[in-house]
Amino acid sequence: xxxxxxxxxxxxxxxxxxxxxxxxxxxxxxxxxxxxxxxxxxxxxxxxxxxxxxxxxxxxxxxxxxxxxxxxxxxxxxxxxxxxxxxxxxxxxxxxxxxxxxxxxxxxxxxxxxxxxxxxxxxxxxxxxxxxxxxxxxxxxxxxxxxxxxxxxxxxxxxxxxxxxxxxxxxxxxxxxxxxxxxxxxxxxxxxxxxxxxxxxxxxxxxxxxxxxxxxxxxxxxxxxxxxxxxxxxxxxxxxxxxxxxxxxxxxxxxxxxxxxxxxxxxxxxxxxxxxxxxxxxxxxxxxxxxxxxxxxxxxxxxxxxxxxxxxxxxxx
Amino acid sequence: xxxxxxxxxxxxxxxxxxxxxxxxxxxxxxxxxxxxxxxxxxxxxxxxxxxxxxxxxxxxxxxxxxxxxxxxxxxxxxxxxxxxxxxxxxxxxxxxxxxxxxxxxxxxxxxxxxxxxxxxxxxxxxxxxxxxxxxxxxxxxxxxxxxxxxxxxxxxxxxxxxxxxxxxxxxxxxxxxxxxxxxxxxxxxxxxxxxxxxxxxxxxxxxxxxxxxxxxxxxxxxxxxxxxxxxxxxxxxxxxxxxxxxxxxxxxxxxxxxxxxxxxxxxxxxxxxxxxxxxxxxxxxxxxxxxxxxxxxxxxxxxxxxxxxxxxxxxxxxxxxxxxxxxxxxxxxxxxxxxxxxxxxxxxxxxxxxxxxxxxxxxxxxxxxxxxxxxxxxxxxxxxxxxxxxxxxxxxx
Numbered sequence: 001x002x003x004x005x006x007x008x009x010x011x012x013x014x015x016x017x018x019x020x021x022x023x024x025x026x027x028x029x030x031x032x033x034x035x036x037x038x039x040x041x042x043x044x045x046x047x048x049x050x051x052x053x054x055x056x057x058x059x060x061x062x063x064x065x066x067x068x069x070x071x072x073x074x075x076x077x078x079x080x081x082x083x084x085x086x087x088x089x090x091x092x093x094x095x096x097x098x099x100x101x102x103x104x105x106x107x108x109x110x111x112x113x114x115x116x117x118x119x120x121x122x123x124x125x126x127x128x129x130x131x132x133x134x135x136x137x138x139x140x141x142x143x144x145x146x147x148x149x150x151x152x153x154x155x156x157x158x159x160x161x162x163x164x165x166x167x168x169x170x171x172x173x174x175x176x177x178x179x180x181x182x183x184x185x186x187x188x189x190x191x192x193x194x195x196x197x198x199x200x201x202x203x204x205x206x207x208x209x210x211x212x213x214x215x216x217x218x219x220x221x222x223x224x225x226x227x228x229x230x231x232x233x234x235x236x237x238x239x240x241x242x243x244x245x246x247x248x249x250x251x252x253x254x255x256x257x258x259x260x261x262x263x264x265x266x267x268x269x270x271x272x273x274x275x276x277x278x279x280x281x282x283x284x285x286x287x288x289x290x291x292x293x294x295x296x297x298x299x300x301x302x303x304x305x306x307x308x309x310x311x312x313x314x315x316x317x
Numbered sequence: 318x319x320x321x322x323x324x325x326x327x328x329x330x331x332x333x334x335x336x337x338x339x340x341x342x343x344x345x346x347x348x349x350x351x352x353x354x355x356x357x358x359x360x361x362x363x364x365x366x367x368x369x370x371x372x373x374x375x376x377x378x379x380x381x382x383x384x385x386x387x388x389x390x391x392x393x394x395x396x397x398x399x400x401x402x403x404x405x406x407x408x409x410x411x412x413x414x415x416x417x418x419x420x421x422x423x424x425x426x427x428x429x430x431x432x433x434x435x436x437x438x439x440x441x442x443x444x445x446x447x448x449x450x451x452x453x454x455x456x457x458x459x460x461x462x463x464x465x466x467x468x469x470x471x472x473x474x475x476x477x478x479x480x481x482x483x484x485x486x487x488x489x490x491x492x493x494x495x496x497x498x499x500x501x502x503x504x505x506x507x508x509x510x511x512x513x514x515x516x517x518x519x520x521x522x523x524x525x526x527x528x529x530x531x532x533x534x535x536x537x538x539x540x541x542x543x544x545x546x547x548x549x550x551x552x553x554x555x556x557x558x559x560x561x562x563x564x565x566x567x568x569x570x571x572x573x574x575x576x577x578x579x580x581x582x583x584x585x586x587x588x589x590x591x592x593x594x595x596x597x598x599x600x601x602x603x604x605x606x607x608x609x610x611x612x613x614x615x616x617x618x619x620x621x622x623x624x625x626x627x628x629x630x631x632x633x634x635x636x637x638x639x640x641x642x643x644x645x646x647x648x649x650x651x652x653x654x655x656x657x658x659x660x661x662x663x664x665x666x667x668x669x670x671x672x673x674x675x676x677x678x679x680x681x682x683x684x685x686x687x688x689x690x691x692x693x694x695x696x697x698x699x700x701x702x703x704x705x706x707x708x709x710x711x712x713x714x
Contacts, residue, residue, distance in 0.1 A: 013399055021504075022398075042506030047394035052637030054644065077648045084644055086326040114648045132638070144624055145509045170660045176653030195652040215634045217506055241655040260651055273648060314663075 016063040017095040022046050026064035026219075030210060033221030038183025040134050040151070045217040055088050057214030058111045058130035062092055065109060065126060070098040073107035078115040078257065078273035085113070102276040105293045114177065116198040118256050118274045119293035120304065121207035123224065129192040131213035134220065136180040136190040156188050159231060167236060167315050179238070181228050188231065189220060197240045197257045200308050201296050202228040237310035244301060246270040251281040255301035341383035352376040361573060361596025362386070366632045367393025368503065368522045369400075370572045370595050387636035394633055398503075405496035407557040407566055411576065412476075414552035415469045422546040423580065429471035434551060474548040475578060475589060485586040509624045516623065520609065521594040524632035525601040531626055532604025535611050539618055544579035544607045547589065551575045551597045577602035581610055588613070 016023065022044070029043045048056045066072060074089040076082035080102040088111065089100055101107050104117040113130040121127060137147040140158040150156070159180060166174045173179075177193040181202065191199055192211050202209060202222050212219040222228060230238040246258045249269045256277070258270040272278040280290040296304050303309045353360055353376035363375040367390045375393060382388035418434025421427045448455045478484050502518040511519070520528065536544065552575065555568040576593035590613075592605030611621035619625065629635060662670040 017399070019399065019401060042508060044504050044506055046398040046503075047391070047633060048398070049392075049395040051391060051640060052634045053639075053641035054637060056637075077645050081326040082645060083326040083330050087330055090327065113644075114646075132641075143509075143622070170656075171663055172656065172659055174656050174660070176656055177649040193646075193649045195648055197652075215638055241652055242659070243655075257648075258651075259647060260654075 013095065015096065016066055017048065017091075018046060018060065018063050022060075023064040026060055029219055030061065030064075030221065033210065033219055034208070034223045036187075037223055037226050038181075038187030038189040038220055040148075040218040040220045042218050045214050048214070050088065050091060052215045053132065054084060055111070055113060055130040055214075057212035057216075057219065058113070058128045059088060059091070060214055061128045061210050061212045061219065062109055062111045063095065065128075066092060066096045066098050068097050069108075070096070071106055071108045072096075072098045072100050073102060073104065073110045073276065074100070074112070075110070075115060075117070075274075075276070076113040078117075078259075079275045081275065102279065103291070104274075104276055105291050114193050114195075115257070115273060116194055116201045116296075118272070118277045118295045118297070120296055121205065123206045125207040127207055127209045129194070129209065129211045131190070131192045131211045131219075132215070133178075134190060134211070134213040134216050134218045136178075136188050151187060154186070156231075159188060160233075163231060163233065167233075171314055173232070173236075173238065180231050182231060183222060183228050184226050187220075189222075189228075191228075195241055195257060196230070196238070197243075197297075199228075199230055199238075200240070200303055200305065202226075203305060203308060204228075236313050236315050239312050240309065243270075248272045248278065251278050251285070253278070253281055253299075255297050255299060256295065337383065344377075344380040349373065349376045349380050352379055357573075358597065362525055362598055362601075363389045363393060365594040365596040365598055365601070366390045366522055366524060367397065368595075369393045369397040387632060390632050391637070402504075404558045404561075404569075407559065408494055408496060409554055409557070411473050411550065412470055414550060414554050414574065415571070416471050416550050416552040418551040419471050419548065420546070421474050421548045423474065423548075427474050427548075428477060429468065432467060432471070471550075475580075478547075478580075478587065483586050485583050485588050507627070511623055511627060516609070516612070516627065517592065519627045519631070520592045520605040522632070523601070523605065523627075523630040524635060525598060527630035527632065527635060528601050528604045528608065528626075531620060531630065532607045534620055535607050535618070536604075540607070540611050540621055541614055541618070542581040542588075542607070542610050544581055544590065544603070544610070546603060547578040547580040549575075549577045549599060549603065551599070573597055575599065575602055577606045579603065579606040579610065 014020070018026070025044060029041045033039065033041045045057070046060065048059055050056055050059060062072065072089065072092050073080065074085045074092065076085035076088075079085060080089075092098060092111075093100055098109075104110065104119045104121065107125065109126050109128065110117065110121070111128040111130070116127065116129075135144070135147055137150055137156075137159065140162060141147045141150060150158075163173055166172065175196075177195050178190050179196045179199050181189050181191050181199060183189045189211075191202060204225050204227065205222070206224055208224055209222040210219060211221070232238040241257070243258050244255070246260070247254050248256070248258060248271050249261075250271050253272050257273045259273050261269045261271065263269060272281070277292075277295070280292050283290045284292065294304070298304070350373075353372050356376075356379075357372075359379065360372050360375045363379060363386065364370055364372065367375060367378070369375075371393070374396065375389070378389040378392040379386075382392060416432065418436065419429070419432045421431065445455070475484060479488075500512045500514040502515045502522075505515070507515050507519070534540065535542065552573075553571045554574045556570055556572055557566045557568050559565070560567055573596050574593060575597045576591070577599070579590045580587040581590070582588075588610050590606040590608070590610035592602045592609055594602060594605075608621060608626050611617050612623040612626055614621070617623075658670045658673075661668050662673070665671060
C-alpha cells in the first residue's frame with residue numbers, strides 16, 4: 001500500500017460534478033419520493049453547467065445515482081443522437097466515467113426527455129424523466145402554496161371539471177402530452193410531457209421512475225409495481241394517440257410511437273420515434289441478432305397489460 | 318461496451334461551439350483584466366446575479382460568453398455550485414459600511430449629509446465620439462478632493478424615523494442571529510410563503526431587467542404603493558469571519574455592496590421595503606425594494622405576489638426556460654396534433670381530416686371482416702393503406 005493509492009488525486013470537480021452534500025440531499029429526497037408515490041418533494045436544486053430548463057432536474061438525479069459501473073442511456077424525443085441528448089450524455093460521462101449505450105435493455109440509468117422507450121423496462125433499471133412543470137394543477141391553480149393544499153386534501157375536483165368541459169366542447173379529452181395521472185390512488189401527477197402513448201407504461205412497471213424538475217426544484221417518483229391511471233371518466237376512456245395506420249419508413253414497424261415527417265407533396269412519412277429500438281430492428285433486418293426486448297405494445301398494437309386501454313367512446317351530445 | 322458511436326448530433330454541437338468561439342474573437346488574460354477594470358458595473362451585475370463575488374471570474378465569464386449576460390451569469394452560478402461553504406460571514410450593520418454614495422429622497426438633508434459619490438445621474442448623455450479619435454481616448458479630468466475627507470460610515474435615515482416612531486414594525490434583534498441558522502436559498506428548497514431571508518436572497522440574485530419590469534409596473538400604477546427612496550447606498554463592506562482558532566472576528570476582504578430602502582405610508586406608520594445585492598446596481602435595488610413592500614401587501618396585485626415575483630425574476634431559470642423552447646418538441650406536438658385532427662374531423666364533416674377518418678373507418682371494417690375475432694378498437698386494427706393519401710369516393714354520411 002502506498003500513499004498515492006490511499007489519497008484521491010486532486011480534481012477540479014467532484015465525482016459526478018455535484019458535491020457530497022448535494023448528492024446526499026438528492027438521495028434523501030428520492031427516498032422520500034419513493035415512500036410517497038406521486039408526491040412532489042421540494043429540493044434545493046443546484047445550478048449545473050447546463051442551461052436551466054434543458055434537463056438539469058433529470059441531470060441532478062442522474063449525477064446523484066451514477067457510478068463507474070453504470071450504463072447510461074440519454075434520449076430526447078426518443079432519439080439518442082438528438083443534440084441535447086448527446087450533450088447531456090457527454091456531460092454525464094465526462095463527470096462520471098460511466099459507460100453509455102443506446103440500447104434500452106443494456107442501460108441501468110435512462111435519462112429521457114418526453115419519451116419512455118418502447119421496450120419493456122426491467123427490475124433494477126431506473127428511468128429518469130426530465131420535467132418542465134411538475135405541477136399538474138398549474139392550469140387550475142397557479143399559486144403553488146394553494147396547489148399544495150389541494151394535493152394535501154386530494155382536492156382534484158377542478159381537474160375533473162377541466163376534463164368534463166373538454167368533453168362538452170370537443171367530445172374528447174384534449175390534453176395532448178403530460179396527460180395527468182392518479183398515482184397509487186392518492187396523488188394526481190404530471191407524468192412529464194410524454195405522449196399519451198407512453199402514459200400506460202408507468203402503470204405497474206417493473207422499473208423505478210424518477211421525475212425531476214430542476215428549475216421548479218421538485219422531484220417525484222413512481223416506484224416499481226405502482227398503480228398509475230390516467231384521469232378518465234368511466235364511460236369515456238382515455239385514448240392514446242391514434243397512429244394505427246402509420247408504418248415506419250425505416251423499419252416497416254407499426255404500433256410503435258412514430259414521428260410524422262411532412263413531405264413536399266403534402267403527405268407525410270413516418271418513423272419510429274425510439275431510435276435505439278429502431279436501430280435494433282434495422283440490424284435484425286440486416287441479418288444481425290440484436291437483443292430485442294418485449295415491447296409495451298405488440299405488433300398488433302395491444303398493450304401488454306390486457307384491459308388497461310379501452311376502445312374509444314364518443315360521448316353523446 | 319463502449320461510448321455510443323459518435324453520431325451527427327455530437328459532432329454538430331462540438332463544431333457549433335467552435336464556430337461561436339471563432340466568431341467572437343480570442344480571450345486573453347489582458348482582455349479579462351480590461352473588462353474587470355473598465356466595466357465594473359457590468360461585472361457587478363454579473364456577480365450579483367451570479368451570486369458569486371469574484372470580479373476576475375465574472376470578467377472571464379463575460380469574455381468567455383462573448384458578452385451574453387445570461388450565459389455569463391450561468392457560468393458563474395454553475396461554478397459557484399461546485400464551491401464548498403467553508404465559513405459564514407458575520408452579520409454587518411449598514412452603519413458599518415464603508416459608504417461612498419448615500420442619498421435620501423425623503424429629506425433635503427439627513428444626519429451625516431447627502432453624499433453624491435460616483436454617479437452618471439446628472440451627466441449629459443452625449444456619446445463622446447471624440448474619445449474615438451486618435452490613440453489617447455478618454456482623458457479623465459481629475460476630481461477635486463475636499464479639504465476634509467468624507468466620513469467612512471453614516472447613520473441610517475431609518476434610525477431617525479424609528480426614533481420618531483414613524484416606522485411600522487420593529488427590527489429583529491441582530492445579536493441573536495447565528496449566520497449558520499439563516500435560511501439559504503441556494504441550499505434549501507424554497508417554499509411559499511418564503512422566509513424573509515429567502516426573499517431577500519432571491520432579490521439579491523434576481524435578474525435586473527426582470528425586477529425592473531415588475532417594479533416599474535408597480536410604480537406606474539399597477540401596484541398599491543408610492544415608493545419614496547428613503548436611502549440608497551453604494552459601499553464597500555469588510556467581510557468578517559470568526560477565526561477558527563482564536564474565535565476573534567477578522568476581515569477576509571472587501572466587497573462592493575449596495576442597498577436601497579424605500580418607504581411608503583401606511584396606517585401604522587411607514588412601511589420599509591429593502592433590498593441589497595453584491596456589486597453596485599441602483600436601478601435593480603430601487604425596483605426590488607418596491608417589490609419587497611408590494612409582496613407584503615395582504616392582497617397584492619397578481620404580478621406582485623411573492624410567488625410571481627421571485628419565480629419570474631430568477632435570471633437562470635427564466636432565461637434557460639425561454640431558450641429551451643429551441644429544443645425539439647415534436648413528440649408533444651404530435652400528441653396535440655392527434656387531438657386537433659380528431660376534433661377538426663368531428664366538428665367539420667367536410668374537412669380533409671374528416672375524409673381521412675372516414676377512410677380509416679372503412680379500412681378498419683374491411684380488415685375486421687378479413688380477420689374474424691379482431692375488433693376495430695384503439696390500436697388493434699392494421700392496414701397497409703396509408704391514411705393520409707387515401708381519398709374517399711364519397712362524402713361521409
